[in-house]
Amino acid sequence: MTTHTYVLRRATLADGSTADIRIANGIIAELGGSLSANGASVIDADGLLALPGLVDLHTHLREPGYEQSETVLTGTQAAAAGGFSAVFAMANTSPVADTAGVVEQELALGQEAGYATVQPIGAVTVGLAGEQLAELGAMATSRARVRVFSDDGSCVSDPLLMRRALEYVKSFDGVIAQHAQDPRLTVGAQMNEGAVSSELGLQGWPAVAEESIIARDVLLAEHVGSRLHVCHVSTAGSVDVIRWAKARGIAVTAEVTPHHLMLTEELVRSYDARYKVNPPLRRQEDVLALREALADGTIDIVATDHAPHPTEHKDCEWDAAANGMVGLESALSVVQASVIDNGLLTWTDLARVFSATPARIGRLSGHGQGIVQGAPAQVLLYDPSAARVFGTEQLAGKGMNSPYLDLTLPGRVVATFHDGYATVLDGTLRPADEVAQAALSRRAGSHV
């Protein structure tokens, strides 16, 4: 399996047409009918969708600092298993990714592991403390070429600091990805504030705490003429604010997570901490509004907010549990179930919202160019007709905190190609040494 030339036979493209795809020298070398094998490994892709490798703008890889939860290796294995060829690694590591040194370390760890491109996100403020700007320029000009900055996990709540950050990153075409959560309105918050929280006696996380920050931030972005990205939009009201901002021509983009497209706060009635996440699961009305917004373009992309935690951080009473869910391995299936199978989005839309646009927002080259001749070979083979009971055996990262366990989900990732080599074949991750070697060869420019 050291050959890096593949022919994917009779694959279905996102637009429904059928083609053979030749992957050679790290690129999509040829696209057409009945390509000759010519020494390549031939994969029967009949009935399988060939999609561009997914790009996740919002992943928590936990390394450095929280290696008991996830490492760059295990997190990118989870990514590959879910069909991703690139992930943006959030900055809330320890130490925080607020210097060139840390982001370059993350970049290097990703290159060594080889399962996916790891594009570090830099912190907006030193230590995510919300007090002083981090060295945004140094991170931008580092080898990691950081373009996305976020204090995710915390909100840049100080309006002046947010304004300055938005202005400052203009010099290198950066974007601030805001975790929109008013801290004063969400002290001790445990779940969506509404009928269910009132009954369960759990401290509420009101929708207005998200919507008011987004409203402020889009106005700031308009005022200073900067790019704003809104992380994990979770409420119908936020959708309205973003829709208004876009109509006004403000340069705002927004993401939604797979779990906010599928799950509701009703699940919290079990007090099962697997459903504890920030922002919290919302009402069914919110879920439907988010789906519509993704379909009409108000929300630009899907991003996982993959947040692995060790078992003991979830195996406890609700208040004591950590926020977050793993999501890389299940993302495509959950999106299929939420917006594809019901006809809201097509597979062409999927390629846009889960590959092309996130790469464009993050200014990441080498990804999101689609299944076209000459593009870097980031390719995913997916069987949308499969159905499976989602279990821990499908989780390739360290975190077992998936809200989908024991649910039947559609679809299955059959193969993932990253930079022209396979990270997943026959639905199974390729071994770490093989992938690392392939990545090394690719970087050295030698094509085995």
Next chain:
Amino acid sequence: MRHLLSTRDLSRDAAIELLDVAEDMADTQLREVKKLPTLRGKTVVNLFFEDSTRTRISFEAAAKRLSADVINFSAKGSSVSKGESLKDTAQTLQAMGADAVVIRHPASGAPQTLATSGWIDAGILNAGDGTHEHPTQALLDAYTIRKRVHGSASRGKDLDGLRVTLVGDVLHSRVARSNVWLLTTLGATVSLVSPPTLVPVNTTGWPVAIGYDLDEAIEGKPDVIMMLRIQAERMRDAFFPNSREYSKRWGLDDGRLGKLQATTIVMHPGPMNRGLEISAAAADSPQSTVREQVTNGVSVRMAALYLLLSGDREDA
């Protein structure tokens, strides 16, 4: 009964059965020898992650009068304060052979987590979880109301037609939540009177009327008025300006006491802030059931432990 976690899921029949068993238990407490052999050999653990001397000694008295062995496990000064998890504590109690765990916990849902986790087989009795529920408090309140209204003819009766007004901090009150569900299930009409800041933000699913004006509520001649405890720290979180204003608008002071019908029952789950949510005269008036509530609490908890631990325990 496998567990007693909430009144939300308690049926009318199950509630009345429990209240009737509590009547039997109360009768035994009039005897010279109060101790019954019923739960001999059973181990009841009082697992308290919050200080609550009143509730703990009430459960302790109830278990002891049924001859159960009682272990008091307080989070203060135990391994819990050193960071032991709920799971490890539960597994420890399982290893020691606890038959029932009476749990008081600051986190809403902790008893349900214990009951559904598989960490422990014991019956779980919720003695107050966060701002969620406090089912035995509501049961003893229902018992007290029924006893005042129906006296020795209480057995088998519900609270049909009675109008109950709860006053105060509903938002943070597990007592209020448990009473809303239970009293409604038993046929009473429940209304809430509270500062707007201390009502949950969305009560569309609650079978109650909500008002902000205590005087208006008193003019409506309720059969029962239940004052909820107000906590001093609520002032710091800007729920109301200060205790003087709270007391003036939502306290049962002497003037309001005088306007109540003579038959209106005045209740308080304790501990009371005399002079804040209830005046001394109201607390000590013949209409007040504060001390009866304490006495009845033991009988109701005896009934709950009895139903939890005697006979065949069906699997949940």
